[in-house]
Amino acid sequence: MNEQVANKTDKQIRAEWIQYIEDLQNRICKGLEDMDGKASFREDKWTRPEGGGGKTRVIANGNVFEKGGVNTSVVYGDLTDIMRSQLKMEGSSWFACGLSLVLHPVNPYVPTVHCNYRMFELYDANGNLKDRWFGGGTDLTPYYLFEEDVQHFHGTYKSICDKFSVDFYPEFKKACDEYFVNWHRNQERRGLGGIFYDFQRPGAEKDVQFWMDFGKACGDGFLPAYLPIVEKRKRTSFGEREKTWQEIRRGRYTEFNLVHDRGTLFGLKTNGRIESILMSLPPTVRFEYDYHPEPGSAEDQLLQACLHPREWV
Amino acid sequence: MNEQVANKTDKQIRAEWIQYIEDLQNRICKGLEDMDGKASFREDKWTRPEGGGGKTRVIANGNVFEKGGVNTSVVYGDLTDIMRSQLKMEGSSWFACGLSLVLHPVNPYVPTVHCNYRMFELYDANGNLKDRWFGGGTDLTPYYLFEEDVQHFHGTYKSICDKFSVDFYPEFKKACDEYFVNWHRNQERRGLGGIFYDFQRPGAEKDVQFWMDFGKACGDGFLPAYLPIVEKRKRTSFGEREKTWQEIRRGRYTEFNLVHDRGTLFGLKTNGRIESILMSLPPTVRFEYDYHPEPGSAEDQLLQACLHPREWV
Numbered sequence: 038m039n040e041q042v043a044n045k046t047d048k049q050i051r052a053e054w055i056q057y058i059e060d061l062q063n064r065i066c067k068g069l070e071d072m073d074g075k076a077s078f079r080e081d082k083w084t085r086p087e088g089g090g091g092k093t094r095v096i097a098n099g100n101v102f103e104k105g106g107v108n109t110s111v112v113y114g115d116l117t118d119i120m121r122s123q124l125k126m127e128g129s130s131w132f133a134c135g136l137s138l139v140l141h142p143v144n145p146y147v148p149t150v151h152c153n154y155r156m157f158e159l160y161d162a163n164g165n166l167k168d169r170w171f172g173g174g175t176d177l178t179p180y181y182l183f184e185e186d187v188q189h190f191h192g193t194y195k196s197i198c199d200k201f202s203v204d205f206y207p208e209f210k211k212a213c214d215e216y217f218v219n220w221h222r223n224q225e226r227r228g229l230g231g232i233f234y235d236f237q238r239p240g241a242e243k244d245v246q247f248w249m250d251f252g253k254a255c256g257d258g259f260l261p262a263y264l265p266i267v268e269k270r271k272r273t274s275f276g277e278r279e280k281t282w283q284e285i286r287r288g289r290y291t292e293f294n295l296v297h298d299r300g301t302l303f304g305l306k307t308n309g310r311i312e313s314i315l316m317s318l319p320p321t322v323r324f325e326y327d328y329h330p331e332p333g334s335a336e337d338q339l340l341q342a343c344l345h346p347r348e349w350v
Numbered sequence: 351m352n353e354q355v356a357n358k359t360d361k362q363i364r365a366e367w368i369q370y371i372e373d374l375q376n377r378i379c380k381g382l383e384d385m386d387g388k389a390s391f392r393e394d395k396w397t398r399p400e401g402g403g404g405k406t407r408v409i410a411n412g413n414v415f416e417k418g419g420v421n422t423s424v425v426y427g428d429l430t431d432i433m434r435s436q437l438k439m440e441g442s443s444w445f446a447c448g449l450s451l452v453l454h455p456v457n458p459y460v461p462t463v464h465c466n467y468r469m470f471e472l473y474d475a476n477g478n479l480k481d482r483w484f485g486g487g488t489d490l491t492p493y494y495l496f497e498e499d500v501q502h503f504h505g506t507y508k509s510i511c512d513k514f515s516v517d518f519y520p521e522f523k524k525a526c527d528e529y530f531v532n533w534h535r536n537q538e539r540r541g542l543g544g545i546f547y548d549f550q551r552p553g554a555e556k557d558v559q560f561w562m563d564f565g566k567a568c569g570d571g572f573l574p575a576y577l578p579i580v581e582k583r584k585r586t587s588f589g590e591r592e593k594t595w596q597e598i599r600r601g602r603y604t605e606f607n608l609v610h611d612r613g614t615l616f617g618l619k620t621n622g623r624i625e626s627i628l629m630s631l632p633p634t635v636r637f638e639y640d641y642h643p644e645p646g647s648a649e650d651q652l653l654q655a656c657l658h659p660r661e662w663v
Contacts, residue, residue, distance in 0.1 A: 081640070095639045104639070221618045288631070295608035296618070305534045305609070318601070318637035325633070326408045326417070327394070327625040 047158075047166050050245055051132065054156050055111055057249070058136045059092075061154075061256045062109045065138065066094055068260045069107070072267055073099040078107065083310050087114035093313040096140075097320070101147065101271050105140035106316035112309075116159075119306050128159035128167045135173075136256065137300070139317040140263075145283035146273040148179035148186070149228070149290065150263050151317070153300065154252045171248040172235035175259055176213055177266075178228030178290060180283045182339045184349075186266045187229050191349040193262035194232045197254045201247070206350075209234045214346040219293050226343040227293045231262075282336050284323035291322055360471075360479050363558055364445065367469050368424055370562070371449045372405075374467075374569045375422045378451065379407055381573045382420070385580055386412040391420065396623050400427035406626040409453075410633070414460065414584050418453035419629035425622075429472075432619050441472035441480045448486075449569065450613070452630040453576075458596035459586040461492035461499070462541070462603065463576050464630070466613065467565045484561040485548035488572055489526055490579075491541030491603060493596045495652045497662075499579045500542050504662040506575035507545045510567045514560070519663075522547045527659040532606050539656040540606045544575075595649045597636035604635055 045053075066078045076099030084090035091110030096102050113132040120126045135155025142149065154173035161167045177190045191210065198205035213233035219225045232255070239245040294301050294317055304314035330336035358366075379391045389412030397403035404423030409415050426445040433439045448468025455462065467486035474480045490503045504523065511518035526546035532538045545568070552558040607614050607630055617627035643649035
């Protein structure tokens with residue numbers, strides 16, 4: 038395998054990753070439309086004046102999905118002063134390709150989910166590759182706690198990780214718990230985690246093919262990790278209490294994405310397409326002053342799980 | 351007047367400002383409760399482990415006000431590393447006292463309003479005053495454009511400013527237009543402005559009494575600037591269309607406060623009381639993908655006024 042990789046040019050590697058990401062977008066959108074049974078994705082193709090573009094696919098007002106997006110982008114350009122100073126990047130130009138999705142279901146018993154898989158490259162003034170890294174992850178944000186659902190979700194990613202390294206799941210699960218944190222809210226987590234990895238640079242042992250294959254395996258894992266949970270919960274009846282709680286938790290989701298999320302920040306600082314970046318924000322949100330669920334209630338059980346991350350598998 | 355001021359100790363100046371701020375809070379809450387006719391303010395007194403505390407007063411589910419807060423704080427402490435590095439402050443300890451309010455009305459024809467008046471001081475290791483500045487402002491965020499309302503609001507503050515300096519209104523009106531900007535949204539303003547000033551350091555001509563008196567005059571101007579607009583619009587009938595538009599615009603308000611607002615950032619970085627800081631967020635919010643009001647509609651007229659600030663008086 039290594040020899041084969043050694044023969045792949047940087048151009049071929051980029052092409053392979055781009056092809057995977059665009060194919061994944063098609064497969065995920067198809068799977069979600071089938072699950073929804075009513076709404077379909079609308080595509081907005083966009084280009085970026087500084088280089089590249091993307092395909093933003095959004096779904097809204099479905100049977101299952103109230104709002105969601107499955108976006109891909111293939112973007113590049115010269116390094117800007119902001120990237121150098123605030124993002125600490127060095128080089129002359131950059132390239133990035135990835136898929137990013139967020140789904141906000143109608144039913145508060147169906148979790149919100151987010152995933153993102155990407156490759157980033159930096160080039161010197163002669164156009165030679167200077168640095169390359171992979172990042173990604175998938176994380177679940179339920180509104181009510183069903184332990185079996187969380188176990189299924191984490192279990193799916195543990196199985197995938199274990200095929201690459203038994204160290205990955207513990208490490209990337211912890212990184213996820215430490216990344217999606219509302220630091221200003223007593224370190225409350227956005228949800229119940231999953232896996233998260235970033236700045237994974239190919240080396241002698243874990244080469245570029247290894248990290249591409251790992252990203253592909255995680256990307257392929259999205260539908261089997263998420264759809265069974267949706268299928269199980271989408272018919273659960275709910276009322277105003279559950280919807281209100283969902284909207285309050287969506288407020289925390291909004292706070293994380295706008296205050297802390299590096300991906301959102303990167304998009305805003307690199308003149309990304311605003312509507313595609315902020316597609317992640319929930320459709321309806323509620324901010325209540327000093328709201329605390331009743332201790333011991335189903336709502337409180339979810340909150341406690343967000344405050345105190347635990348092992349699920 | 352200057353001789354009198356020269357005789358005021360720093361302690362007396364602080365006491366005078368604190369007394370004014372706390373009295374203003376009482377007067378504003380009374381005026382708003384009378385206007386609402388149903389809901390009353392609930393007070394949460396809080397203390398800050400590092401020094402000082404505040405009185406958070408919130409109103410909710412009223413006839414007129416869906417959510418709002420009128421908060422005061424008198425806080426102090428040692429300068430932290432974050433204040434030195436990120437807020438570029440120098441000295442050994444600091445003191446701040448101010449009032450901050452945000453009101454989110456039920457009726458989309460009644461504007462949201464925000465105001466904030468504050469004094470900030472820095473001390474050296476011997477406890478001697480090293481630096482002191484005043485800041486503040488009041489700004490209006492309507493959902494529908496009634497030119498006469500905006501003219502009344504701006505006119506009230508222009509009259510107040512003119513008593514202190516004819517340069518103030520043009521300067522502080524411009525500063526307001528340049529501060530409350532969603533830079534990531536094509537420089538769309540949060541609302542239709544008002545006045546905003548910051549880092550006003552007392553000098554030989556405009557001494558500490560001058561800036562205290564100016565802050566007091568602006569603070570006293572809040573009720574006469576805002577209440578007549580509420581009185582005029584609070585009975586206007588509205589339906590789902592207007593409420594949806596209000597919630598979409600509240601989304602922009604949320605984006606500004608969480609991504610750009612220095613006050614929110616300061617609170618989050620100085621271990622402020624989170625519930626008091628985020629009290630400013632609207633009660634219900636809607637984030638729709640790539641939403642554009644119909645060109646020429648009432649909603650679009652408001653949007654155009656936010657995109658292209660104009661002179662109101």
